[in-house]
Amino acid sequence: MSIIGKMQDWPLTVNKVIEHAKLNHGHRKVISRSVEGPIVETTYAEIHDRAKQVSNALIADGIQMTDRVATLAWNTGRHLETWYGAMGIGAVLHTINPRLHPEQIAWIANDAEDKILFVDLTFVPIIEKIQGLLKTIEKIVIYCDDAHMPNTTLTNAVAYETYIAGQSLDVVWGDFDENTPCGLCYTSGTTGNPKGVLYTHRSNVLHTFITGMADALGVSVFDKVLPVVPMFHANAWGLAFTCPVVGADMIMPGAQMDGASIYELLTKYKVTMSAAVPTVWMMLLQHMEANDLELPELDRVVIGGSAVPERILRAFKEKYDVDVAHAWGMTETSPLGTIGQLTPEIQSMGWDKHVEYKLKQGRMPFGVELKITDDDGNDIPRDGKTSGHLMVRGCAVVDTYFKGEGGNGGTVLDENGFFDTGDVANIDEYGFMQITDRAKDVIKSGGEWISSIDIENIAVGHPKVANAAAIGIYHPKWDERPLLVIQLVEGESATKEEILAQLEGKIAKWWTPDDVAFVDSIPLGATGKINKLALRDQFKDYKLPTA
């Protein structure tokens, strides 16, 4: 371009996040329930300074740009220090999910070629068990001081406080290209090996802006935020960046996520906003109901990870006046894809309609583009009814998995640059997206799609049904027709007609399963979801009565 004149080159690197927090919100608090026991209070200024010490300790150990530094850790201030300390010098912070099988943890650490591992006391036994499998980890830093060091079989283990003690605060952060990677998070694929998403400084900073918008998470300096959602799940839904940027206090739950522990933090530190998966909220609500407790300060919660049960949504609002926003995202979307903030039109419809919309996955903020396509890649209109493949494009969406895993020639995008989420969904006139199935679970009958999830959700409403799964079975005329697999409540018995009557009038007639099969138990995966792969295998020779 021949035109002279420009704006400043201000690379979007995440060190600026914690530098801004130190300078403008230095005295704001990061409060952690430590794994050792006591609750520890620190500030953004201290987090910043200790992160600088982490950087120098890493540099002393030879860590260079793009080297992977792993954590196997709960949400605590120390985890946050490691986070910014590694990212600041251009290393890649690899958060490992401790809930994986130990062998899978070893596989992931080897695939990532992690050099140093920071680990909470809780997980030392896991690492002891797999230490022989770890091929690249040279040092293990345990989050504690010398006094709390466990008796361990680990060689090369050092207490975190000793590791950073005496390190200088003098280190250059940033000063590299904003497209430098800074984070690595593996998805737990149900098939094939886990795939790593390599976040960049730019994608994380842009994601921080997206989440900070008033109609997204809308976090303010007046907020005290409790991220129950772990930092090893896609950046604690961005809160590990968004809170310091606006100067919101962070209250970190450490290892204890039971109802009583979460309630203690919520009330003791006057938390205004929190984020977690439904099971955490279920535990909290049960604890509160059992003990007749209240939540005067809590203003709103973000719920994601899986669909929000209506009971939770209603209990929060109707009993405790807490607003619920359902969020949807995935590791591949950093993770915020949609959030269920209402619009003026829906607002005017009254609470029961709010519930209806709030049970959907929400609408897309600027920076995220969603579209729904049919099998041929054609756009499907936003009618709130017709479902299709949910495709996503945006400034914090994966392009290529780590090491090119999982895609054609390393890329996972369609010709328009959209990533296929693997979900089946529709979008309504207000932009609210609703997931109706996983693409691989959808039942394709005569070229039309039947949502297995819809059928299952209605079926489990029958008092005799403990669990239900709908799968597609081969049919000579329709290609596939639904089979409904039912696990009854122990001691109950039911007929096929009884079960199908439950669906009547609630789904289109042609969605009605061609048969019902009763089983002793429906197979579940590691995360508690129905293992449809196993189920389909179990029924692979099944013949429908209509075939």
Place this chain on the structure above:
Amino acid sequence: MSIIGKMQDWPLTVNKVIEHAKLNHGHRKVISRSVEGPIVETTYAEIHDRAKQVSNALIADGIQMTDRVATLAWNTGRHLETWYGAMGIGAVLHTINPRLHPEQIAWIANDAEDKILFVDLTFVPIIEKIQGLLKTIEKIVIYCDDAHMPNTTLTNAVAYETYIAGQSLDVVWGDFDENTPCGLCYTSGTTGNPKGVLYTHRSNVLHTFITGMADALGVSVFDKVLPVVPMFHANAWGLAFTCPVVGADMIMPGAQMDGASIYELLTKYKVTMSAAVPTVWMMLLQHMEANDLELPELDRVVIGGSAVPERILRAFKEKYDVDVAHAWGMTETSPLGTIGQLTPEIQSMGWDKHVEYKLKQGRMPFGVELKITDDDGNDIPRDGKTSGHLMVRGCAVVDTYFKGEGGNGGTVLDENGFFDTGDVANIDEYGFMQITDRAKDVIKSGGEWISSIDIENIAVGHPKVANAAAIGIYHPKWDERPLLVIQLVEGESATKEEILAQLEGKIAKWWTPDDVAFVDSIPLGATGKINKLALRDQFKDYKLPTA
């Protein structure tokens, strides 16, 4: 980098702003008081589609990437269409300030090499007057339809509606580097030629994110926003981007900014948020007080452009329950630099303290870095007292003026990449910045700085004083000492002692002016501010009694 894996390349181009608005907030309104008279309602979908037509009309006229397209126009939907139509195809939208002298308008249009000019009916006489001076403008598009075309001496003039009529909606937007320039806005320098700031797509999108944060403008889909601040003043403080991004309705005041007109729009369209300079609010408040009116819907106003008088701040909150946030910025900062959103500490201090902080310029959002330096470039601590040069760095701050004007070798930054604002300011412990002077107006006495503005503000509080100006006069011992120049209210008389008594106890003793000079009138510049350059010239041979 040898590491494989990346996030999507999603260039930050402003066409995505209006595309997002059409897709997600297509039915939200842009309501304009047209220059012809009636109030016109349109939507973001229509703005988007008509902007596409503008693009094709421009392309038909040979407009290419980085070519300048000028507007001399009020805030209206048509201006917004031109805005996105030009930017979408990579042209540069040059907003000209119609309040400049006609000759200066011609100079700017020539300097920018504008090819096409879009102009409101109001300003046709100005263009007729200077048409002989315009060297590069090939076509003039007048914002009206054929029926409203004025009788004009302009050659090559066409009605806007005719210009875009029949143009296709089919045109590719974006698809170029995010550092492509998209906007040009000249500063009205008091010395030298006006300097152009060349906004890029990236800087404008990032600025949109900054303004959209909850603690900045915090605009939501529930807002109905009235930007009184003109689009020719640094993007209407970003609202021309921020509103469509979140789906807030825009209510555009067109040519009428008097109290009654603004009040009509505020109430008729239930405006929740507005932004303007203090004089607009003064007119509105006078109109409301005179007619005993109320403002039930208005929730908050942003005030910038010059210091907010305490009277306005208090009237808004105490009489109408409207929250005021003082914002500071400049053309060179896109413009948001700071905004006076309180913090929890200040919030707890009570209303009178709020006023004290709200009269400061505010605190910096993420994306803006401010520092205060002494004459040697050393950082000054954030003590809320010590003033220094206000320096700014960030993702939407100027690096190099258009055509390299005004700097050393085309650059206007210090060695750390900070832009010198020319203001003198301090920053307090809560991050609140307060401008105390212009650097060229500060009085340097014995190496210490005396704020001319502080002295003036107190002096004008004297009932006999119509206007006051403090300037530095040569002093053999102290280099400079303050002279207070006073213009008395007509018919009044006062002594030097009477005036100085007004300052006693309100400023440090050594700040007390060495003399008071009474004049018939203090010279003012085009924008109504004191012309200190002229005043210093007038008093260049003045001898202080203390010298």
